[in-house]
Amino acid sequence: MRGVCLGVLDVPLLFVLLLLSSVSGLLQVDQRRDADDDQELNKAILEMLHINKVSASHQNKPHPYMRRIYQRLDSLEAQDFGSSDGTLVQSFRSVDGPHQAPPGWIWFNVSGLNPSMLGAELVLFRKTLHPRPLSVTVTLHSLTAAQEVLQESPALEERLLTLDQRPSSGYDVFDVSVVLAVRPVELVGFQLRYTDESGSLVLHEALTQSLYCLDRGSLSEPLLVLYQAHTLHI
Missing domain, CATH: 1.20.5 (Single alpha-helices involved in coiled-coils or other helix-helix interfaces)
Incomplete structure:
Protein backbone atom coordinates (compact mmCIF):
# COMPACT_ATOMS: atom_id res chain seq x y z
CA MET A 1 0.00 0.00 0.00
CA ALA A 56 26.22 61.61 -27.21
CA SER A 57 27.97 64.23 -29.31
CA HIS A 58 31.48 65.21 -28.18
CA GLN A 59 30.60 68.86 -28.67
CA ASN A 60 27.73 68.50 -26.22
CA LYS A 61 30.12 67.69 -23.41
CA PRO A 62 30.76 70.73 -21.23
CA HIS A 63 34.16 72.35 -21.51
CA PRO A 64 36.17 71.64 -18.31
CA TYR A 65 36.43 75.36 -17.61
CA MET A 66 32.68 75.80 -18.01
CA ARG A 67 32.13 72.86 -15.65
CA ARG A 68 34.05 74.81 -13.02
CA ILE A 69 31.88 77.85 -13.66
CA TYR A 70 28.68 75.81 -13.30
CA GLN A 71 29.94 74.39 -10.02
CA ARG A 72 30.84 77.88 -8.86
CA LEU A 73 27.36 79.18 -9.70
CA ASP A 74 25.75 76.22 -7.94
CA SER A 75 27.74 77.01 -4.80
CA LEU A 76 26.46 80.59 -4.89
CA GLU A 77 22.79 79.68 -5.25
CA ALA A 78 22.07 80.37 -1.58
CA GLN A 79 23.34 83.93 -1.84
CA ASP A 80 21.17 86.92 -2.66
CA PHE A 81 21.65 88.03 -6.25
CA GLY A 82 19.13 90.84 -5.96
CA SER A 83 21.81 93.52 -6.14
CA SER A 84 24.17 91.66 -8.45
CA ASP A 85 24.12 90.50 -12.05
CA GLY A 86 26.59 88.12 -13.57
CA THR A 87 24.80 84.79 -13.33
CA LEU A 88 24.12 84.83 -17.08
CA VAL A 89 27.02 83.16 -18.87
CA GLN A 90 27.68 82.46 -22.54
CA SER A 91 30.58 80.52 -24.01
CA PHE A 92 31.89 80.14 -27.56
CA ARG A 93 34.34 77.57 -28.91
CA SER A 94 36.92 78.49 -31.53
CA VAL A 95 36.04 78.44 -35.24
CA ASP A 96 37.72 78.93 -38.61
CA GLY A 97 38.57 82.54 -39.36
CA PRO A 98 37.31 84.58 -42.32
CA HIS A 99 39.05 84.16 -45.68
CA GLN A 100 40.67 87.60 -45.59
CA ALA A 101 41.97 87.14 -42.04
CA PRO A 102 45.73 86.89 -41.45
CA PRO A 103 47.06 83.52 -40.22
CA GLY A 104 47.91 82.79 -36.61
CA TRP A 105 44.72 84.11 -35.01
CA ILE A 106 42.24 82.30 -32.75
CA TRP A 107 38.70 83.04 -33.92
CA PHE A 108 35.26 82.91 -32.31
CA ASN A 109 31.86 83.36 -33.95
CA VAL A 110 29.92 85.62 -31.56
CA SER A 111 27.00 86.42 -33.87
CA GLY A 112 24.72 84.92 -31.21
CA LEU A 113 26.05 87.23 -28.50
CA ASN A 114 23.52 88.31 -25.89
CA PRO A 115 23.46 92.15 -25.91
CA SER A 116 23.49 92.27 -22.11
CA MET A 117 27.00 90.79 -21.89
CA LEU A 118 29.52 93.18 -20.36
CA GLY A 119 32.47 90.98 -19.42
CA ALA A 120 34.54 88.58 -21.53
CA GLU A 121 37.57 86.39 -21.00
CA LEU A 122 39.74 84.30 -23.29
CA VAL A 123 40.51 80.88 -21.82
CA LEU A 124 43.54 78.92 -23.09
CA PHE A 125 44.76 75.61 -21.71
CA ARG A 126 48.52 75.62 -21.12
CA LYS A 127 49.64 72.22 -22.37
CA THR A 128 53.45 72.37 -22.19
CA LEU A 129 55.78 73.00 -19.27
CA HIS A 130 59.44 73.78 -19.77
CA PRO A 131 61.81 71.87 -17.47
CA ARG A 132 63.68 75.06 -16.55
CA PRO A 133 62.27 78.29 -15.05
CA LEU A 134 62.15 80.26 -18.29
CA SER A 135 59.83 83.22 -18.73
CA VAL A 136 58.42 85.01 -21.74
CA THR A 137 56.37 88.18 -22.07
CA VAL A 138 53.14 87.75 -24.01
CA THR A 139 51.00 90.55 -25.43
CA LEU A 140 47.41 89.79 -26.40
CA HIS A 141 45.88 91.51 -29.44
CA SER A 142 42.39 91.26 -30.91
CA LEU A 143 40.61 91.62 -34.23
CA THR A 144 36.90 92.19 -34.64
CA ALA A 145 35.01 91.46 -37.84
CA ALA A 146 31.70 93.14 -38.61
CA GLN A 147 30.21 93.20 -42.10
CA GLU A 148 33.48 91.81 -43.53
CA VAL A 149 35.49 94.70 -42.08
CA LEU A 150 38.45 93.74 -39.85
CA GLN A 151 39.47 96.13 -37.09
CA GLU A 152 42.50 95.51 -34.85
CA SER A 153 42.53 96.90 -31.34
CA PRO A 154 45.50 98.09 -29.32
CA ALA A 155 47.13 95.50 -27.07
CA LEU A 156 44.59 94.16 -24.57
CA GLU A 157 47.02 92.80 -21.99
CA GLU A 158 50.70 92.16 -21.42
CA ARG A 159 51.71 89.33 -19.12
CA LEU A 160 54.83 87.50 -18.03
CA LEU A 161 54.48 83.72 -18.40
CA THR A 162 56.64 81.37 -16.35
CA LEU A 163 57.01 78.31 -18.54
CA ASP A 164 57.91 75.78 -15.85
CA GLN A 165 54.74 76.49 -13.86
CA ARG A 166 51.15 76.04 -14.91
CA PRO A 167 48.26 78.07 -13.41
CA SER A 168 46.39 76.23 -10.67
CA SER A 169 43.40 75.75 -12.98
CA GLY A 170 45.59 74.71 -15.91
CA TYR A 171 44.29 77.64 -17.94
CA ASP A 172 45.64 81.08 -18.78
CA VAL A 173 42.69 83.46 -18.57
CA PHE A 174 42.86 86.89 -20.21
CA ASP A 175 40.35 89.68 -19.61
CA VAL A 176 39.13 90.67 -23.09
CA SER A 177 36.04 92.67 -22.14
CA VAL A 178 37.27 95.52 -24.36
CA VAL A 179 36.19 93.63 -27.49
CA LEU A 180 32.55 93.98 -26.42
CA ALA A 181 32.74 97.72 -27.05
CA VAL A 182 32.37 96.98 -30.77
CA ARG A 183 28.72 96.32 -31.58
CA PRO A 184 27.48 94.60 -33.58
CA VAL A 185 30.31 92.14 -33.96
CA GLU A 186 30.24 88.82 -35.82
CA LEU A 187 33.74 87.41 -35.33
CA VAL A 188 36.43 88.05 -32.73
CA GLY A 189 40.03 86.99 -33.21
CA PHE A 190 42.97 86.91 -30.80
CA GLN A 191 46.71 86.67 -31.33
CA LEU A 192 49.51 86.18 -28.81
CA ARG A 193 52.77 88.03 -29.51
CA TYR A 194 55.86 87.15 -27.51
CA THR A 195 58.97 89.00 -26.39
CA ASP A 196 61.96 87.01 -25.20
CA GLU A 197 64.44 88.04 -22.49
CA SER A 198 66.52 90.01 -25.00
CA GLY A 199 63.50 92.07 -26.02
CA SER A 200 63.13 90.52 -29.46
CA LEU A 201 59.60 90.13 -30.76
CA VAL A 202 58.52 86.63 -31.75
CA LEU A 203 55.44 86.39 -33.96
CA HIS A 204 55.34 82.84 -35.29
CA GLU A 205 52.22 80.77 -34.67
CA ALA A 206 54.21 77.67 -33.72
CA LEU A 207 55.05 79.17 -30.33
CA THR A 208 51.37 79.56 -29.46
CA GLN A 209 50.68 76.03 -30.68
CA SER A 210 53.46 74.67 -28.48
CA LEU A 211 52.19 76.46 -25.38
CA TYR A 212 48.43 76.02 -25.73
CA CYS A 213 45.87 73.44 -26.78
CA LEU A 214 44.34 74.92 -29.95
CA ASP A 215 42.71 71.80 -31.40
CA ARG A 216 39.04 72.38 -32.17
CA GLY A 217 36.98 69.46 -30.93
CA SER A 218 39.27 68.90 -27.96
CA LEU A 219 37.69 69.27 -24.53
CA SER A 220 40.37 71.84 -23.68
CA GLU A 221 40.10 73.87 -26.88
CA PRO A 222 40.17 77.70 -26.71
CA LEU A 223 37.07 79.20 -25.16
CA LEU A 224 35.58 82.68 -25.11
CA VAL A 225 33.42 83.13 -22.00
CA LEU A 226 31.08 86.09 -21.63
CA TYR A 227 29.36 87.33 -18.50
CA GLN A 228 26.42 89.59 -17.84
CA ALA A 229 28.59 91.56 -15.43
CA HIS A 230 31.95 90.69 -13.88
CA THR A 231 33.97 87.53 -14.42
CA LEU A 232 34.02 84.84 -11.76
CA HIS A 233 37.81 84.39 -11.88
CA ILE A 234 37.68 80.59 -11.85
Missing part, protein backbone atom coordinates in the same frame (compact mmCIF):
# COMPACT_ATOMS: atom_id res chain seq x y z
CA ARG A 2 2.83 2.42 0.79
CA GLY A 3 4.35 1.94 -2.66
CA VAL A 4 1.04 2.56 -4.36
CA CYS A 5 0.42 5.70 -2.35
CA LEU A 6 3.85 7.08 -3.23
CA GLY A 7 3.15 6.36 -6.87
CA VAL A 8 -0.14 8.20 -6.65
CA LEU A 9 1.52 11.21 -4.96
CA ASP A 10 4.26 11.43 -7.62
CA VAL A 11 1.74 12.15 -10.39
CA PRO A 12 0.43 15.51 -9.12
CA LEU A 13 3.97 16.57 -8.18
CA LEU A 14 5.11 15.95 -11.74
CA PHE A 15 2.08 17.83 -13.00
CA VAL A 16 2.93 20.81 -10.78
CA LEU A 17 6.53 20.88 -12.03
CA LEU A 18 5.36 20.78 -15.64
CA LEU A 19 2.86 23.55 -14.93
CA LEU A 20 5.52 25.77 -13.32
CA SER A 21 7.86 25.19 -16.25
CA SER A 22 5.12 26.13 -18.68
CA VAL A 23 4.24 29.31 -16.75
CA SER A 24 7.92 30.30 -16.58
CA GLY A 25 8.25 29.82 -20.32
CA LEU A 26 5.16 31.95 -20.94
CA LEU A 27 6.54 34.72 -18.71
CA GLN A 28 9.83 34.74 -20.62
CA VAL A 29 7.97 34.94 -23.92
CA ASP A 30 5.89 37.85 -22.58
CA GLN A 31 9.00 39.64 -21.37
CA ARG A 32 10.68 39.24 -24.76
CA ARG A 33 7.49 40.43 -26.47
CA ASP A 34 7.32 43.49 -24.15
CA ALA A 35 10.98 44.29 -24.85
CA ASP A 36 10.38 44.00 -28.59
CA ASP A 37 7.29 46.20 -28.28
CA ASP A 38 9.28 48.82 -26.33
CA GLN A 39 12.04 48.73 -28.92
CA GLU A 40 9.53 49.17 -31.75
CA LEU A 41 7.83 51.99 -29.85
CA ASN A 42 11.15 53.75 -29.26
CA LYS A 43 12.04 53.28 -32.92
CA ALA A 44 8.68 54.73 -33.98
CA ILE A 45 9.17 57.75 -31.72
CA LEU A 46 12.65 58.38 -33.14
CA GLU A 47 11.29 58.07 -36.69
CA MET A 48 8.54 60.59 -35.92
CA LEU A 49 11.22 62.98 -34.67
CA HIS A 50 13.34 62.27 -37.77
CA ILE A 51 16.15 60.94 -35.58
CA ASN A 52 18.11 58.07 -37.05
CA LYS A 53 20.08 57.26 -33.93
CA VAL A 54 20.72 58.59 -30.44
CA SER A 55 24.33 59.39 -29.64
Whole structure:
Protein backbone atom coordinates (compact mmCIF):
# COMPACT_ATOMS: atom_id res chain seq x y z
CA MET A 1 0.00 0.00 0.00
CA ARG A 2 2.83 2.42 0.79
CA GLY A 3 4.35 1.94 -2.66
CA VAL A 4 1.04 2.56 -4.36
CA CYS A 5 0.42 5.70 -2.35
CA LEU A 6 3.85 7.08 -3.23
CA GLY A 7 3.15 6.36 -6.87
CA VAL A 8 -0.14 8.20 -6.65
CA LEU A 9 1.52 11.21 -4.96
CA ASP A 10 4.26 11.43 -7.62
CA VAL A 11 1.74 12.15 -10.39
CA PRO A 12 0.43 15.51 -9.12
CA LEU A 13 3.97 16.57 -8.18
CA LEU A 14 5.11 15.95 -11.74
CA PHE A 15 2.08 17.83 -13.00
CA VAL A 16 2.93 20.81 -10.78
CA LEU A 17 6.53 20.88 -12.03
CA LEU A 18 5.36 20.78 -15.64
CA LEU A 19 2.86 23.55 -14.93
CA LEU A 20 5.52 25.77 -13.32
CA SER A 21 7.86 25.19 -16.25
CA SER A 22 5.12 26.13 -18.68
CA VAL A 23 4.24 29.31 -16.75
CA SER A 24 7.92 30.30 -16.58
CA GLY A 25 8.25 29.82 -20.32
CA LEU A 26 5.16 31.95 -20.94
CA LEU A 27 6.54 34.72 -18.71
CA GLN A 28 9.83 34.74 -20.62
CA VAL A 29 7.97 34.94 -23.92
CA ASP A 30 5.89 37.85 -22.58
CA GLN A 31 9.00 39.64 -21.37
CA ARG A 32 10.68 39.24 -24.76
CA ARG A 33 7.49 40.43 -26.47
CA ASP A 34 7.32 43.49 -24.15
CA ALA A 35 10.98 44.29 -24.85
CA ASP A 36 10.38 44.00 -28.59
CA ASP A 37 7.29 46.20 -28.28
CA ASP A 38 9.28 48.82 -26.33
CA GLN A 39 12.04 48.73 -28.92
CA GLU A 40 9.53 49.17 -31.75
CA LEU A 41 7.83 51.99 -29.85
CA ASN A 42 11.15 53.75 -29.26
CA LYS A 43 12.04 53.28 -32.92
CA ALA A 44 8.68 54.73 -33.98
CA ILE A 45 9.17 57.75 -31.72
CA LEU A 46 12.65 58.38 -33.14
CA GLU A 47 11.29 58.07 -36.69
CA MET A 48 8.54 60.59 -35.92
CA LEU A 49 11.22 62.98 -34.67
CA HIS A 50 13.34 62.27 -37.77
CA ILE A 51 16.15 60.94 -35.58
CA ASN A 52 18.11 58.07 -37.05
CA LYS A 53 20.08 57.26 -33.93
CA VAL A 54 20.72 58.59 -30.44
CA SER A 55 24.33 59.39 -29.64
CA ALA A 56 26.22 61.61 -27.21
CA SER A 57 27.97 64.23 -29.31
CA HIS A 58 31.48 65.21 -28.18
CA GLN A 59 30.60 68.86 -28.67
CA ASN A 60 27.73 68.50 -26.22
CA LYS A 61 30.12 67.69 -23.41
CA PRO A 62 30.76 70.73 -21.23
CA HIS A 63 34.16 72.35 -21.51
CA PRO A 64 36.17 71.64 -18.31
CA TYR A 65 36.43 75.36 -17.61
CA MET A 66 32.68 75.80 -18.01
CA ARG A 67 32.13 72.86 -15.65
CA ARG A 68 34.05 74.81 -13.02
CA ILE A 69 31.88 77.85 -13.66
CA TYR A 70 28.68 75.81 -13.30
CA GLN A 71 29.94 74.39 -10.02
CA ARG A 72 30.84 77.88 -8.86
CA LEU A 73 27.36 79.18 -9.70
CA ASP A 74 25.75 76.22 -7.94
CA SER A 75 27.74 77.01 -4.80
CA LEU A 76 26.46 80.59 -4.89
CA GLU A 77 22.79 79.68 -5.25
CA ALA A 78 22.07 80.37 -1.58
CA GLN A 79 23.34 83.93 -1.84
CA ASP A 80 21.17 86.92 -2.66
CA PHE A 81 21.65 88.03 -6.25
CA GLY A 82 19.13 90.84 -5.96
CA SER A 83 21.81 93.52 -6.14
CA SER A 84 24.17 91.66 -8.45
CA ASP A 85 24.12 90.50 -12.05
CA GLY A 86 26.59 88.12 -13.57
CA THR A 87 24.80 84.79 -13.33
CA LEU A 88 24.12 84.83 -17.08
CA VAL A 89 27.02 83.16 -18.87
CA GLN A 90 27.68 82.46 -22.54
CA SER A 91 30.58 80.52 -24.01
CA PHE A 92 31.89 80.14 -27.56
CA ARG A 93 34.34 77.57 -28.91
CA SER A 94 36.92 78.49 -31.53
CA VAL A 95 36.04 78.44 -35.24
CA ASP A 96 37.72 78.93 -38.61
CA GLY A 97 38.57 82.54 -39.36
CA PRO A 98 37.31 84.58 -42.32
CA HIS A 99 39.05 84.16 -45.68
CA GLN A 100 40.67 87.60 -45.59
CA ALA A 101 41.97 87.14 -42.04
CA PRO A 102 45.73 86.89 -41.45
CA PRO A 103 47.06 83.52 -40.22
CA GLY A 104 47.91 82.79 -36.61
CA TRP A 105 44.72 84.11 -35.01
CA ILE A 106 42.24 82.30 -32.75
CA TRP A 107 38.70 83.04 -33.92
CA PHE A 108 35.26 82.91 -32.31
CA ASN A 109 31.86 83.36 -33.95
CA VAL A 110 29.92 85.62 -31.56
CA SER A 111 27.00 86.42 -33.87
CA GLY A 112 24.72 84.92 -31.21
CA LEU A 113 26.05 87.23 -28.50
CA ASN A 114 23.52 88.31 -25.89
CA PRO A 115 23.46 92.15 -25.91
CA SER A 116 23.49 92.27 -22.11
CA MET A 117 27.00 90.79 -21.89
CA LEU A 118 29.52 93.18 -20.36
CA GLY A 119 32.47 90.98 -19.42
CA ALA A 120 34.54 88.58 -21.53
CA GLU A 121 37.57 86.39 -21.00
CA LEU A 122 39.74 84.30 -23.29
CA VAL A 123 40.51 80.88 -21.82
CA LEU A 124 43.54 78.92 -23.09
CA PHE A 125 44.76 75.61 -21.71
CA ARG A 126 48.52 75.62 -21.12
CA LYS A 127 49.64 72.22 -22.37
CA THR A 128 53.45 72.37 -22.19
CA LEU A 129 55.78 73.00 -19.27
CA HIS A 130 59.44 73.78 -19.77
CA PRO A 131 61.81 71.87 -17.47
CA ARG A 132 63.68 75.06 -16.55
CA PRO A 133 62.27 78.29 -15.05
CA LEU A 134 62.15 80.26 -18.29
CA SER A 135 59.83 83.22 -18.73
CA VAL A 136 58.42 85.01 -21.74
CA THR A 137 56.37 88.18 -22.07
CA VAL A 138 53.14 87.75 -24.01
CA THR A 139 51.00 90.55 -25.43
CA LEU A 140 47.41 89.79 -26.40
CA HIS A 141 45.88 91.51 -29.44
CA SER A 142 42.39 91.26 -30.91
CA LEU A 143 40.61 91.62 -34.23
CA THR A 144 36.90 92.19 -34.64
CA ALA A 145 35.01 91.46 -37.84
CA ALA A 146 31.70 93.14 -38.61
CA GLN A 147 30.21 93.20 -42.10
CA GLU A 148 33.48 91.81 -43.53
CA VAL A 149 35.49 94.70 -42.08
CA LEU A 150 38.45 93.74 -39.85
CA GLN A 151 39.47 96.13 -37.09
CA GLU A 152 42.50 95.51 -34.85
CA SER A 153 42.53 96.90 -31.34
CA PRO A 154 45.50 98.09 -29.32
CA ALA A 155 47.13 95.50 -27.07
CA LEU A 156 44.59 94.16 -24.57
CA GLU A 157 47.02 92.80 -21.99
CA GLU A 158 50.70 92.16 -21.42
CA ARG A 159 51.71 89.33 -19.12
CA LEU A 160 54.83 87.50 -18.03
CA LEU A 161 54.48 83.72 -18.40
CA THR A 162 56.64 81.37 -16.35
CA LEU A 163 57.01 78.31 -18.54
CA ASP A 164 57.91 75.78 -15.85
CA GLN A 165 54.74 76.49 -13.86
CA ARG A 166 51.15 76.04 -14.91
CA PRO A 167 48.26 78.07 -13.41
CA SER A 168 46.39 76.23 -10.67
CA SER A 169 43.40 75.75 -12.98
CA GLY A 170 45.59 74.71 -15.91
CA TYR A 171 44.29 77.64 -17.94
CA ASP A 172 45.64 81.08 -18.78
CA VAL A 173 42.69 83.46 -18.57
CA PHE A 174 42.86 86.89 -20.21
CA ASP A 175 40.35 89.68 -19.61
CA VAL A 176 39.13 90.67 -23.09
CA SER A 177 36.04 92.67 -22.14
CA VAL A 178 37.27 95.52 -24.36
CA VAL A 179 36.19 93.63 -27.49
CA LEU A 180 32.55 93.98 -26.42
CA ALA A 181 32.74 97.72 -27.05
CA VAL A 182 32.37 96.98 -30.77
CA ARG A 183 28.72 96.32 -31.58
CA PRO A 184 27.48 94.60 -33.58
CA VAL A 185 30.31 92.14 -33.96
CA GLU A 186 30.24 88.82 -35.82
CA LEU A 187 33.74 87.41 -35.33
CA VAL A 188 36.43 88.05 -32.73
CA GLY A 189 40.03 86.99 -33.21
CA PHE A 190 42.97 86.91 -30.80
CA GLN A 191 46.71 86.67 -31.33
CA LEU A 192 49.51 86.18 -28.81
CA ARG A 193 52.77 88.03 -29.51
CA TYR A 194 55.86 87.15 -27.51
CA THR A 195 58.97 89.00 -26.39
CA ASP A 196 61.96 87.01 -25.20
CA GLU A 197 64.44 88.04 -22.49
CA SER A 198 66.52 90.01 -25.00
CA GLY A 199 63.50 92.07 -26.02
CA SER A 200 63.13 90.52 -29.46
CA LEU A 201 59.60 90.13 -30.76
CA VAL A 202 58.52 86.63 -31.75
CA LEU A 203 55.44 86.39 -33.96
CA HIS A 204 55.34 82.84 -35.29
CA GLU A 205 52.22 80.77 -34.67
CA ALA A 206 54.21 77.67 -33.72
CA LEU A 207 55.05 79.17 -30.33
CA THR A 208 51.37 79.56 -29.46
CA GLN A 209 50.68 76.03 -30.68
CA SER A 210 53.46 74.67 -28.48
CA LEU A 211 52.19 76.46 -25.38
CA TYR A 212 48.43 76.02 -25.73
CA CYS A 213 45.87 73.44 -26.78
CA LEU A 214 44.34 74.92 -29.95
CA ASP A 215 42.71 71.80 -31.40
CA ARG A 216 39.04 72.38 -32.17
CA GLY A 217 36.98 69.46 -30.93
CA SER A 218 39.27 68.90 -27.96
CA LEU A 219 37.69 69.27 -24.53
CA SER A 220 40.37 71.84 -23.68
CA GLU A 221 40.10 73.87 -26.88
CA PRO A 222 40.17 77.70 -26.71
CA LEU A 223 37.07 79.20 -25.16
CA LEU A 224 35.58 82.68 -25.11
CA VAL A 225 33.42 83.13 -22.00
CA LEU A 226 31.08 86.09 -21.63
CA TYR A 227 29.36 87.33 -18.50
CA GLN A 228 26.42 89.59 -17.84
CA ALA A 229 28.59 91.56 -15.43
CA HIS A 230 31.95 90.69 -13.88
CA THR A 231 33.97 87.53 -14.42
CA LEU A 232 34.02 84.84 -11.76
CA HIS A 233 37.81 84.39 -11.88
CA ILE A 234 37.68 80.59 -11.85
